[in-house]
Amino acid sequence: MPTRKLVSFDWAMKKLLRSKANFDILEGFLSELLKDDIHILEILESESNKEEQQDKFNRVDLKVRNQDNELVIIEVQYDRELDYLQRILFSTAKVITEHLSEGDPYSSVTKVISVNILYFNLGQGSDYVYHGSTSFLGIHNQDILQLSESQKTLYRKKEAHQIFPEYYLIKINSFDNIAKDSLDEWIYFLKNEEIKEEFRAKGLEKAKRELDIMKLPEHERRTYERYRDNLHYQASMFETSYTAAVLEGRKEGLLEGKLEGIKEGEKKKAMQIARNLLKTGGLNVQSIAAMTDLSIEDIRIMQTELGNS
Template identity: 55%
Template sequence: MPNSPRKLISFDWAIKKILRSKANFGILEGFLSELLFTNIQILEVLESESNQDLPDDKFNRVDIKVKDSEEKIYIIEVQFSRELDYLQRILYACSKVITEHLPKGVPYAEVSKVISVNILHFDLGKGDDYIYHGTTRFIGLHNQTELELSEEQKNLYAVKKIADLYPEYYLIELRNFNNVAKNTLDEWIYFLKNEQIEDNFTAKGLKEAKETLDVLKMTPQERLAYERHQEDLHYQASMYQSTYVLGKLEGKEEGKEEGIEIGIVIGEERGIAIGEERGMKKALLQTATKMKKMGMSHHDIAEIMGLTLEEIERLFDSDKNLL
């Protein structure tokens, strides 16, 4: 019976701790080359707020400047996430990358092309595919024709179509992948989902990943930090479960009771809605309180839960009425 592939370091931890080193660029270059169907060369890791390496940082993302096979240079943001509040978050992240890396005083024609690559450990919306690609297009309301660049604009921007100017989004939903690798890109998806690389895989970068991301090669200190990271991910998952699922169920029950009491005035439907909202707030507060007891700052709690700092502050201010 053949031995099963060795368990490797998870890609989110690799992004955070390993793949920012120039010596390991080949791994990310391989993944991006397979995803974008062009040879990618990483020029540098960009310093930005998105790349801060804080002790309590739960987000695993890296912004990199790259060059493709046509010598075009642009920015790719790669992030590995288990967040539930996400579609608006990737829009915000892209906008932030653009503004952070646009020098003051330069014309808008110098705005960098950004590609957002998002590796997701949860179901984002409804769909049966595991890789989604989003671009910006302008379609006429009357004739349904697509707006195109003029020849002057093509020369100015050095692109062929309008979509090339705007951010592109890749959403990789690992849960939807059936573990059958039909091509080299699928081999990467298999690794991202299972943290294993089969001996017959040939995708770019996977050979380097297999060597570099071997858990057994970690020092005792590195392995301890990695195990804590894995435990924290399990904790986050349970917190989201209690916040978004159990909290809603609890809210429905409270809402039914309150709806009965005030049903004559505003009806049971309104009562259930009030109860659901109160139940969700209560669950959010319970989650935030646990995180605070773990030593997390209000800023980190807001980032993890997908809320603003002001919303977290208001949530803690309302604890007397909710708990």
């Protein structure tokens, strides 16, 4: 039996997964990724949670709070961004400050986990899931800084890295479509928008039922199709503009290279003339500089070099 096509995960986050009735789908994905039993308490408002934003940009994100009072930002990104790493750093910092009330002690800082589902190539690396966290390594003894017992009680954390934001980068295009574990089953769905019958990862069974395109009301199915068409269109426009920019950059680079080469050749010729004039000894430095368009400093350097030779 062929696998039935499902709605894309970003569309599901935007339209279907905000309801508490569907939290277990998101919980399944996060549990498999974070290797923990995640329970979502609520969906929180964020800038790109607003639906009108999603009709304009190829970016969807969702901010949720889990049972440990941690904030999880889930973002789907299609467009290539060279400064993407800096942007997710800014996003986590912004979430931290938004959720620290004035007058609260720093021990009240909320842990933020940034989960990024990327449909473009970011950086260089052979893996398709990357995890980033903060730890403090001794530069002399190579030991990891640990929390004291009183800090563990105050922060309610066992390790220092648990205080700081964590980042997950899922590079969808790098996945080879071979599901070796339950997380891979989720990544297969994120890439192919389908779930194989044998998949058993947490949340996928309900995702298969709830995210079926054929079960969408007619008007939502048409809206979804327009959304997917728009994604393809924007991707094509981006590829076209990116290719044009690269070609234009090469063209400008060649032109600049030619001009730079001409300038370099003219300067070498002027310097040779200046050396010959210095050897004759008939003109002062200022006169030679005026005749060759070289700086007085350049002439004096050559004069010193000739004097030492």
